[in-house]
Amino acid sequence: MTEIAKEHRLKLGLIRKCKERTFKENLGLLFLNLLLTVALLATPFIYIAWRGASRNVPNANKQPWIKFNDDPSTSACIAWESKENTTSWVQYGLDPGNLDENQTVIGFSGFMHVVNLTGLTPNSKYYYQVGYTEQPGGAFIPHVFGDIWHFWTAPATTDVPFSFLAISDTQESALGMHHHNRVARALARYKDDARFIINGGDVANYGQEQDSWDLFFKCARPYSPCIPFAFTLGNHDDMGTNQPMYRKYFSFNDPGEPLYYSFNYSMLHFVSIPIPWGNPSEFTKFGFMSWLEDDLNKSKDMKYKLVTFHCPLLSSGFFGRNRFLEENLHPLLDEYNVTLVISGHSHHYERCYMDGITYMVAAGGGGLMDPCHHRLPETQLVASHPHYLKIDCTTSNLTVSALTPDGVLFDQAVLGGIA
Numbered sequence: 001m002t003e004i005a006k007e008h009r010l011k012l013g014l015i016r017k018c019k020e021r022t023f024k025e026n027l028g029l030l031f032l033n034l035l036l037t038v039a040l041l042a043t044p045f046i047y048i049a050w051r052g053a054s055r056n057v058p059n060a061n062k063q064p065w066i067k068f069n070d071d072p073s074t075s076a077c078i079a080w081e082s083k084e085n086t087t088s089w090v091q092y093g094l095d096p097g098n099l100d101e102n103q104t105v106i107g108f109s110g111f112m113h114v115v116n117l118t119g120l121t122p123n124s125k126y127y128y129q130v131g132y133t134e135q136p137g138g139a140f141i142p143h144v145f146g147d148i149w150h151f152w153t154a155p156a157t158t159d160v161p162f163s164f165l166a167i168s169d170t171q172e173s174a175l176g177m178h179h180h181n182r183v184a185r186a187l188a189r190y191k192d193d194a195r196f197i198i199n200g201g202d203v204a205n206y207g208q209e210q211d212s213w214d215l216f217f218k219c220a221r222p223y224s225p226c227i228p229f230a231f232t233l234g235n236h237d238d239m240g241t242n243q244p245m246y247r248k249y250f251s252f253n254d255p256g257e258p259l260y261y262s263f264n265y266s267m268l269h270f271v272s273i274p275i276p277w278g279n280p281s282e283f284t285k286f287g288f289m290s291w292l293e294d295d296l297n298k299s300k301d302m303k304y305k306l307v308t309f310h311c312p313l314l315s316s317g318f319f320g321r322n323r324f325l326e327e328n329l330h331p332l333l334d335e336y337n338v339t340l341v342i343s344g345h346s347h348h349y350e351r352c353y354m355d356g357i358t359y360m361v362a363a364g365g366g367g368l369m370d371p372c373h374h375r376l377p378e379t380q381l382v383a384s385h386p387h388y389l390k391i392d393c394t395t396s397n398l399t400v401s402a403l404t405p406d407g408v409l410f411d412q413a414v415l416g417g418i419a
């Protein structure tokens with residue numbers, strides 16, 4: 001018997017078997033098939049619903065975070081959010097066993113708490129605890145996150161070595177906060193020594209949604225109470241909505257506060273400017289160019305100048321090189337001998353070099369990583385995995401180290417600054 005005849009006979013046998021089944025048996029098989037099909041189609045929706053449920057942050061209580069409002073050598077701004085409407089009270093001091101200085105906001109100040117500490121001693125490690133009092137003159141009641149944390153003030157002189165960190169694009173992705181959780185645990189290892197941390201924007205994925213910000217602060221808990229933030233506006237934080245949530249958490253609701261700023265830290269001059277998409281209209285919308293030129297001119301004698309903005313000027317990734325920024329921003333950065341530029345936006349790691357300026361993309365803080373399509377002529381190294389930067393600043397050089405969340409060093413550059 002040929003193979004074809006054998007196959008034909010087998011098929012006939014199967015058809016006969018089907019016909020021999022009772023109507024009840026066939027109905028059972030049909031039901032089973034339907035059940036399997038529904039299960040297959042429902043799986044992605046069940047996964048999305050499970051992801052949604054895992055994003056829920058049941059209450060608004062947030063651990064404190066720190067930013068610099070004025071001179072970081074003598075002041076610091078402590079912020080936190082509470083579920084209850086309470087007063088604001090910060091106890092602080094140089095001895096963790098004796099927090100002998102107080103700054104209290106009397107009267108109910110609400111759910112967002114912002115307390116400015118001034119008159120601090122430069123280059124000192126301060127310890128603090130946040131809480132409230134139920135009535136004027138009452139006892140200190142710790143916030144639900146009532147630990148004693150610490151932060152450093154900046155040196156008063158320009159010759160003290162120090163270290164700081166940089167991340168960008170800490171937003172959630174299809175993997176939830178998996179990447180930022182990993183990076184956050186790595187950053188926490190530096191909380192005793194890192195003087196501040198740059199976040200290059202896209203802090204939250206849905207900049208207009210409270211849940212997204214709650215999720216960021218929940219994940220940043222291991223490091224945010226001890227390492228002051230230096231923020232930069234990303235396109236996901238902006239979302240064309242005049243940044244109400246970004247301002248709530250980083251500018252503290254002052255609608256008139258510009259989203260550009262700078263500060264000096266020992267021999268480093270740090271600048272942040274809002275360029276979320278890299279569009280020409282942003283130069284008008286945020287109006288930073290004349291301020292930037294004036295700021296760089298005033299700081300021209302600082303050994304290192306570091307500028308952050310979200311959209312990269314040079315990138316081998318999804319957004320490519322930005323000709324508008326290259327023609328309209330790079331000449332100014334070049335004229336004032338900027339040492340280093342850190343951006344995000346394109347979710348990968350890259351180090352480029354052009355006209356004496358090191359341009360970096362450090363967008364491995366949380367979001368899904370993007371592939372890189374091609375290398376630019378200026379590219380020194382490109383990679384596509386989660387990462388963070390550790391930057392060591394001395395009077396001799398600025399050493400930028402790129403590390404994976406597991407602490408593996410995969411790139412390092414030593415930059416000179418001005419003589």
Ligand SMILES: [Fe+2]
Nearest residue numbers: 169202345367
């Ligand atoms: Fe992003």
